[in-house]
Structures are given as structure tokens and as C-alpha cells.
Amino acid sequence: MAPDRPLFAEMDTAGQWNAIRWGETLSKTRTLAQAFIERGLSAERPVAVLSENSIEHALISLACMMAGIPV
Helix, strand or coil: CCCCCEEEEEECCCCCEEEEEHHHHHHHHHHHHHHHHHCCCCCCCCCCCCCCCCHHHHHHHHHHHHHCCCC
16 A cells, blocks of 8 residues: 555645545544444444535545445
């Protein structure tokens, strides 16, 4: 794995690219997964993501997968 390589990128409204790297993605995903578990989310209490495609959407989806929570 290359923690400094970009994993996801998106263009903002000003036309600039914003990216998140592998290492940052793993760290944020672990933090989100733990927060979801602490809030009692589970297979019986899944997550619904109501947004367009974005880096945040990807992070939430990955965190749910990591925690075993349907999304």
C-alpha cells in the first residue's frame, strides 16, 4: 500500500481538484466506523446515505463496510 498516493478525488465548485490519500482514507474510515458502532448502528440499524457522489459519501460507505453495517 502507498499511504501518500491519492485514492479519491473530486472537483469543487471553483474547478479545483480535492483529493484524499490512502493513509488518510484508512484513518478517517476507522474513526467513522468506530463512531457508527458507538452510536448503535448495526445490521438492524443500517445507514442511508442521501447525497451525491463525493469523497464523504465514499468514506461513509467504506466505514459502514468496515463495521459490518449495511449502507
